[in-house]
Amino acid sequence: MKEYNGYFDNGATSFPKPPQVAEAVALYLNTIGGPYGRSAHSRALDVARAVEDTREQIASLIGTEEAQRVVFAPNATHALNIILQGFVKDSQRVLISPLEHNAVMRPLTMLQKQKKVSIVQLPHCADGTVDVSRIQSVLKPDISLVIVNHQSNVNGIVQPIQEIKAAIGEIALLVDAAQSLGKAEVKVDEWGIDFLAFTGHKGLLGPTGTGGAYIGKNCSISPLVYGGTGSKSESFAMPDFFPDCFEAGTPNIAGIFGLGAALHHPPASSHSHEQFLYLVKELERIDSLTVFRGAYLHNQGELFSVTHRSMSCSQLSQLLSEKYEIQTRSGLHCAPLAHTTIGTFPTGTVRIAVSPYHTFDDFEYLIRCLKEIA
Amino acid sequence: MNEKKILILFQSIHYVIKAEKICLKTGIPCRIIPVPKEVSSECGMAIQIEESHKDTFETTMNQKGISFRICYNQ
Numbered sequence: 001m002k003e004y005n006g007y008f009d010n011g012a013t014s015f016p017k018p019p020q021v022a023e024a025v026a027l028y029l030n031t032i033g034g035p036y037g038r039s040a041h042s043r044a045l046d047v048a049r050a051v052e053d054t055r056e057q058i059a060s061l062i063g064t065e066e067a068q069r070v071v072f073a074p075n076a077t078h079a080l081n082i083i084l085q086g087f088v089k090d091s092q093r094v095l096i097s098p099l100e101h102n103a104v105m106r107p108l109t110m111l112q113k114q115k116k117v118s119i120v121q122l123p124h125c126a127d128g129t130v131d132v133s134r135i136q137s138v139l140k141p142d143i144s145l146v147i148v149n150h151q152s153n154v155n156g157i158v159q160p161i162q163e164i165k166a167a168i169g170e171i172a173l174l175v176d177a178a179q180s181l182g183k184a185e186v187k188v189d190e191w192g193i194d195f196l197a198f199t200g201h202k203g204l205l206g207p208t209g210t211g212g213a214y215i216g217k218n219c220s221i222s223p224l225v226y227g228g229t230g231s232k233s234e235s236f237a238m239p240d241f242f243p244d245c246f247e248a249g250t251p252n253i254a255g256i257f258g259l260g261a262a263l264h265h266p267p268a269s270s271h272s273h274e275q276f277l278y279l280v281k282e283l284e285r286i287d288s289l290t291v292f293r294g295a296y297l298h299n300q301g302e303l304f305s306v307t308h309r310s311m312s313c314s315q316l317s318q319l320l321s322e323k324y325e326i327q328t329r330s331g332l333h334c335a336p337l338a339h340t341t342i343g344t345f346p347t348g349t350v351r352i353a354v355s356p357y358h359t360f361d362d363f364e365y366l367i368r369c370l371k372e373i374a
Numbered sequence: 375m376n377e378k379k380i381l382i383l384f385q386s387i388h389y390v391i392k393a394e395k396i397c398l399k400t401g402i403p404c405r406i407i408p409v410p411k412e413v414s415s416e417c418g419m420a421i422q423i424e425e426s427h428k429d430t431f432e433t434t435m436n437q438k439g440i441s442f443r444i445c446y447n448q
């Protein structure tokens with residue numbers, strides 16, 4: 001029997017990875033070793049070159065020449081905390097997109113409880129796309145930050161970042177690119193993005209435990225974590241220069257080696273976007289399923305959700321896993337706000353998140369299985 | 375050849391590696407060495423170049439906006 005790639009949980013973490021990722025992690029752990037920024041021997045130098053090459057790769061991918069403003073963090077959640085807790089200092093109002101993940105909502109809610117922020121949603125369409133034409137109606141002088149989830153981890157829509165920035169003018173813009181980086185275009189300098197958070201293990205196909213933030217030059221923020229950086233060691237104060245000011249403690253060097261390899265070896269997609277859209281449309285033809293995606297396909301990323309007429313999300317996901325070896329994620333996907341926006345709170349959905357390794361045959365297998373379940 | 379060498383210090387290892395890359399690109403021979411303890415406790419690595427390349431080095435780094443400190447002649 002033919003084997004299919006039944007892993008459709010790439011919104012949680014990508015699998016498989018390019019083979020060079022594991023090779024690079026093993027190369028560091030088994031052969032190179034050495035610290036980052038703490039010594040000056042040959043192993044430390046090899047590590048520094050690899051880490052800085054990865055930083056440069058990320059900078060190039062997000063469209064900035066200021067690689068020092070890319071700071072590594074364990075994941076996008078940590079990066080968002082660096083930005084949110086570092087930027088918000090007193091009573092401020094922030095605007096958020098209606099599809100925010102709890103990686104944004106939980107730190108914001110904590111800041112709201114401390115009376116540091118009040119939260120206002122951006123005007124939006126039914127699918128959660130920000131309605132740029134109505135942004136002016138919510139702009140007030142005390143708004144300090146606009147936060148936009150670039151690609152929804154629930155219905156896959158990609159927000160119009162350039163248009164949003166044009167509408168908000170000089171107000172700082174934070175883009176959560178956890179789902180989008182590696183899949184959708186990002187240009188921080190050209191688009192005027194002030195802050196960006198990313199993870200290494202989703203669209204970039206790197207290891208878990210990698211990610212980071214881009215912190216633009218127009219915004220001053222305080223560090224979240226204090227400690228040794230290998231620089232300015234005579235002082236008890238944190239360095240005031242990038243990237244050291246946000247990189248206390250030894251980073252995930254093995255992970256960064258893997259992320260660097262992933263960035264150097266991105267696989268060509270084994271399917272076309274049209275074939276992905278065919279998958280969506282075929283599932284929409286199944287009477288027992290409801291597909292949750294963007295209203296228009298021009299801003300649809302390769303991720304969407306479904307619900308079943310009579311089965312719960314967990315039942316459907318379990319059946320797909322146990323009978324068909326298809327892995328999906330059911331529930332709220334850490335995004336209750338997004339589910340409230342699209343009308344699937346509190347029951348949630350079953351998420352189908354595609355990888356560049358999926359072939360058209362894999363899509364047809366998924367379609368056949370869901371038709372059989374129907 | 376025993377040309378005089380100069381030591382260049384940077385705030386962060388990020389800039390040491392960046393400067394090394396720029397030197398390679400622009401044809402300035404360089405070597406990364408440990409920073410002598412008596413010189414500085416900055417990032418632990420420094421770049422050593424021949425003094426004859428000092429002006430080109432300074433111009434290039436200034437063009438790239440990289441801060442550095444020329445420490446001493448060896």
